[in-house]
Amino acid sequence: ARSIGVLTSGGDAPGMNAAIRAVVRSGIHWGFKVMGIRKGYNGLINGDIFEMSLRSVSDIVHRGGTVLQTARCLPFKTEEGIQQGAAMARVFGLDSLVVIGGDGSFRGAKDLSAHGIKVVGIPGTIDNDIGCSEYTIGYDTALNTVQDALDKIRDTAYSHERCSVLEVMGRKAGYIALNVGIACGAEVVLLPEKKFEFDKDIIKPIIEGRNRGKKHYIVIVAEGVGGAIEVATEIEKITGIESRATILGHIQRGGSPTVRDRVTAGMMGVRAVELLKDGIGNRVIALREGKVVDIEINEALEMKKDIDDNLIELSKILSL
Numbered sequence: 001a002r003s004i005g006v007l008t009s010g011g012d013a014p015g016m017n018a019a020i021r022a023v024v025r026s027g028i029h030w031g032f033k034v035m036g037i038r039k040g041y042n043g044l045i046n047g048d049i050f051e052m053s054l055r056s057v058s059d060i061v062h063r064g065g066t067v068l069q070t071a072r073c074l075p076f077k078t079e080e081g082i083q084q085g086a087a088m089a090r091v092f093g094l095d096s097l098v099v100i101g102g103d104g105s106f107r108g109a110k111d112l113s114a115h116g117i118k119v120v121g122i123p124g125t126i127d128n129d130i131g132c133s134e135y136t137i138g139y140d141t142a143l144n145t146v147q148d149a150l151d152k153i154r155d156t157a158y159s160h161e162r163c164s165v166l167e168v169m170g171r172k173a174g175y176i177a178l179n180v181g182i183a184c185g186a187e188v189v190l191l192p193e194k195k196f197e198f199d200k201d202i203i204k205p206i207i208e209g210r211n212r213g214k215k216h217y218i219v220i221v222a223e224g225v226g227g228a229i230e231v232a233t234e235i236e237k238i239t240g241i242e243s244r245a246t247i248l249g250h251i252q253r254g255g256s257p258t259v260r261d262r263v264t265a266g267m268m269g270v271r272a273v274e275l276l277k278d279g280i281g282n283r284v285i286a287l288r289e290g291k292v293v294d295i296e297i298n299e300a301l302e303m304k305k306d307i308d309d310n311l312i313e314l315s316k317i318l319s320l
């Protein structure tokens with residue numbers, strides 16, 4: 001039988017399990033043998049590969065993280081590592097591979113495709129930072145986790161009339177920061193995509209807000225900007241408003257995936273297998289204009305997307 005390997009690579013994200021499950025179940029449905037590969041490309045190089053059954057993915061659809069585990073695999077960035085991976089795929093009879101991860105993981109997949117393995121990428125990362133896709137699996141769950149945390153911080157910030165500075169994940173992208181900023185009414189959102197000046201973009205809105213009667217202030221700092229503690233210290237020094245920084249960290253990556261992440265993972269996993277069933281490889285699954293599509297992998301890797309300037313404007317108006 002033809003066989004598909006499936007792995008998760010890069011940072012973990014809620015919904016990766018739902019995607020693995022979709023690949024396994026639809027793969028078996030279409031007559032494939034499906035092999036799980038542990039710890040990303042490390043497992044491919046080391047032959048940490050096992051056959052998955054319909055029941056091997058029972059009871060995981062609601063779990064965060066990834067049952068296949070994930071890793072960053074430095075050797076896979078070298079031609080030698082790619083060759084080792086391709087050789088091991090041959091040993092296990094894998095002619096195709098589904099890679100659930102980010103851009104970096106898709107680059108590895110592309111290199112592997114040069115050795116005759118049909119690859120399909122599925123966007124999985126909480127950061128939503130994949131150029132070819134409007135949406136990445138894990139993003140919605142992370143947004144909701146950050147929103148919950150910030151709602152709690154707001155309760156105490158209000159009670160003490162404080163300024164809360166919250167640093168959120170997103171690597172070089174500000175999607176989480178901006179959207180949670182809108183959802184939670186942040187006075188200031190600092191994005192890696194946009195230059196800012198401390199006085200004009202941080203102090204001024206806080207002081208003006210105070211003059212309009214605000215009792216507390218929320219400043220969101222995206223990971224790609226960083227320095228939440230320094231930002232809080234500086235705000236307190238200049239304005240006299242007591243300021244506290246919270247760096248949310250890894251709680252943002254965990255948790256049970258939301259409906260949106262589970263359903264998207266299901267649709268993308270099934271689409272990936274359908275392509276392979278039709279003998280099509282070297283594609284990335286993406287969401288474009290709300291629809292699941294697939295894009296040639298080189299083209300997908302070159303695509304870029306921008307943060308929406310209208311949303312940035314909106315976040316300012318809503319926090320007046």
Ligand code: ATP
Nearest residue numbers: 010011072073076077101102103104105107108125
């Ligand atoms: P996330 O953004 O969620 O962390 P990612 O897939 O972008 O996801 P990376 O750490 O960039 O995460 O990549 C994951 C793995 O993919 C790397 O550890 C490496 O094994 C492989 N990889 C990354 N870049 C390349 C590349 N240019 N060529 C070959 N393999 C690569």
